[in-house]
Amino acid sequence: MKITRSMVLVSSDPLSLQRGSLEIYRRFQEKLESYQLAEEVALSTITDVGNTEASPVVVIYPEAVIYGPVQPENVDRLVSEHLYKGHIVEEMLVPKRHLPSRMAWLQSRKGSLPAQQRILLARVGKIDPENIEDYILHDGYQALAKALSKMTPQQVIEEISKSGLQGRGGAGFPTGRKWSFVASAPGNKRYVICNADESEPGTFKDRVLLESDPHAILEAMIIAGYAIHAQEGYIYIRGEYELSQKRFLKAIEQAHEYGFLGKNILGSNFDFEVHLHSGAGAYVCGEETALIESIEGKRGEPRSRPPYPTTHGLWGQPTLVNNVETLANVPPILLHGAEWYRRFGTPSSPGTKVFTILGNVNATGVIEAPMGITLREVINIYAQGMKNGAAFKLAQTGGSSGSLIPASLQDTPLDFDSPRKAGVSLGSGALLICDDNTCVVDLVKVLLRFFRFESCGKCTPCRIGTQRCYETIRAITEGGGQLSDLDGLLRLAEQMERLSNCGLGQTAAVPIRDMLKHFRTEVEAHIRLGICPTGICRMVPEDETAELIENQMV
Amino acid sequence: MKDQSTKDLPIAAIVEAAIEKHGTNYDAFIPILLEVNKAVGYIPLHALKEIRLRVRAPEDGIFVNEGRLYSLSSFYHMLSTKPRGRHVVIFCESAPCHVVGGRQVWQALKENLGLKAGETSEDGKWSLVTTSCLGTCGVGPVVVVDDEIYGNVTPEQVPEILARYE
Amino acid sequence: MPLINSPQDLRRVREETLQKRLLQNQASRIQIIVSMDTPAIAAGARETMQAILEFIEEEKLNHILVKKTGNLGFDSWKPIVQVVINSQSPVTYRKVSPTVARRIMEEHVVGGKVVQEHAIHF
Ligand SMILES: Cc1cc2nc3c(=O)[nH]c(=O)nc-3n(C[C@H](O)[C@H](O)[C@H](O)COP(=O)(O)O)c2cc1C
Ligand code: FES
DSSP states (O other), X not given: OBOOOEEXXXXXXXXXXXXTHXXXXXXXXXXXXXXXXXXXXXXXXXXXXXXXXXXXXXXXXXXXXXXXXXXGXXXXXXXXXIIIIOOOOGGGBOOGGGSOHHHXXXXXXXXOOGGGOOSTTSSTTTSOTTOHHHHHHTTTTHHHHHHHHHOOHHHHHHHHHHHTXXXXXSSOOBHHHHHHHHHHSOOSOOEEEEEEOOOSTTOXXXXXXXXXXXXXXXXXXXXXXXXXXXXXXXXXXXXXXXXXXXXXXHHHHHHHHHTSSBSSGGGSSOOBEEEEEEOOSOGGGGSHHHHHHHHTTSOOOOOOSSSOTTTSOGGGSOXXXXXHHHHHTHHHHHHHOHHHHTTXXXXXXXXXXXXXXXXXXXXXXXXXXXXXXXXXXXXXXXXXXXXXXXXEEEEEESSTTSEEEEGGGTTSEESSSHHHHHSOOOTTOEEEEEETTOOHHHHHHHHHHHHHHHOOSSSHHHHHHHHHHHHHHHHHHTTOOOHHHHHHHHHHHHHHHHHOSSHHHHHHHHHHHHHHHHOHHHHHIIIIIOOOTXXXXXXXXXXXXXXXXXXXXX | OHHHHHTXXXXXXXXXXXXXXXXXXXXXXXXXXXXXXXXXXXOOHHHXXXXXXXXXXXXXXXXXXXXXXXXXXXXXXXXXSSOOOSEEEEEXXXXXXXXXXXXXXXXXXXXXXXXXXXXXXXXXXEEEEEESOOSOGGGOSOEEETTEEEOSOOTTHHHHHHTTXX | OOSOXXXXXXXXXXXXXXXXXXXXXXXXXXXXXXXXXXXXXXXXXXXXXXXXXXXXXHHTOTTEEEEEESOOSOGGGOSOEEEEETTOOOEEEOSOXXXXXXXXXXXXXXXXXXXXXXXXXX
């Protein structure tokens, strides 16, 4: 079995077709065969490049270079030079001024295939996670030693700020800024909390890091403690992650033995302790204030903000809450410098991101890729294409609360900047890819069942809103929907978004809105024609009443 | 069901051991409840009293009543307030597992066990519950039986998996 | 007293560990690395590991070092096993059931021939 390593996209919009792009596609097929690259290079067409003087264009990933205008007779050169030898054919590149803006962003992207440039997952799969010696051999605790012996806490924060690191827990808040808020907040004690309550459906990047490289997270927590003048840290790992907890506890124990935790760490007069706190099964505890409530022995109900945890966190003291993946970035940044880190990703979202790929694709699991990759690349290069050759229908990015992306938006870059522009949320980095055997109404029903189940019940818009949305959508899948329900859904969605106390209720509206924006015809078919176009929904009332009430692990 | 047998279990000793490990501060409440749930299978009401008697310490500023402990037990999904069967079958019902065949596996589980979500069988052998994503979706659909996790489950494998449990 | 009390100590421990590892690698020419994280275990990695250990026991191949690691490759390939012979670049196998594991041990580890159907070429 060979791994796909590149992807070639041939534009096939009407203008390109007119200018002979079919012939280009055919030539590529031929040439890839004759160079025996057909298995390693995915070939596909792209219809939404937009009109450009440079049509027809050919885009080659992972380098993300755009050639054009391409003639059929150029194909041989592109295959032999670029794909076979790996040299970019400079003189055939499209001049930037000829590119429509939706393609131009590609030029600003840096970096290539992640297999060669793993930062966060550098040690994952190379070391024994329960062996501290393995970690030390692979640069382990070097960043801590550097910070403690050569840098002041202020310098550590400055370096993190300069790197442009953004929080990977979902919101993308600049990490350096958060650290300096906590460091300067008044209080007699400060805390570092590592948020490892990863419960967003389809997200397991934090589990991979904790199970495969726990010392890296521990090292980052100690560095964070040094930077913000804290003596104590908590890691809140969800209760279901037993293996992560076991491995992290072991890491804490070994770090004590070696002197990375405890008093006077590495002779620097800095003391630090880390406690592991297990979650007990509640998605909402991933929200930072609910998490703090949970550590304090209460129900995990989010607090009203402000005040934020940066000033009033655990036990009312200034508290730094960071996601596992965010922290995993810290040691490499300190070790190699902010300049080095900024070489990856896009200018506005530097660095790499760990994505989890799921659904109806050939390869599921975790990858590390530069910020700004596109869904099309993910499907064709990393995920090895759709399973059983089925057609791609939609993807959900960022877990349950993420947006639903139809096939027409699959060239939008995934970074923290573009969601705001194009409506693709990166969120937790989960990419659920669905083929055309997926019914969008059925999918949204499952998503809302999740929100309904996980709503903490503190605020009414979320508690009742998720329930009502679920009921309405379930009625549609059972043949009992009305057209007026759709407006009702949108109204409810808006109320949840505006009035909910925390992100759970606010984002529950996103899938509903996206469903009605991109797939309204499919929804209406359920209602007007009484059929499910994919044949998934049974369109008869199902006896799940018992489940509705009992479907709790209470 | 487990309810009768818990009378014989040394609840007091279980609570004592949990306190030994986690202390009696506020941040110990949930860990203690987790330990009780693990040892007993659920949280019986009289365990709440045992916990309250041991952790409440007004002189140290720690106040707690059984109501608060019960409200914790009912909030967190991993804590159960109802007795469970000897074996608990947990099915992941989140979207990633759902789209890769979870629906069919769920049907098979319900048919094979003759239970609906949240139910416990008459003979006290099985409980069937659902959960949100377990972070193992890369090998979905996922089913957990007691402490064992099974990935890539197909409807055909369901009887085979269940047969491993006495 | 902890083992490491200064950055210098850390450097020394690292050097010593490196030396130790070199000796270890010389002693065991063959290393087998099994991915052991939750998805791997859910897909049957424990049984795979068991099969490998049993084979080593039966055939008395004591010079083989079996190690575990965390996540390795895609979840859909799990259980995943890597074979490293003479510190050359590793051969990675996917979907290694206990039966496949025994085959890899016989054909590759003992016989020196890669089991192509299960090998992944990066
Ligand atoms: C409902 C909800 C669930 C959340 N779940 C998580 C989670 O599982 N892990 C996480 O790191 N952040 C989660 N967050 C985000 C946290 O509130 C917080 O923003 C994050 O931990 C900050 O860390 P960062 O700056 O490193 O991203 C969640 C937020 C909401 C509203
Ligand atoms: S959706 Fe089932 S484990 Fe994630």
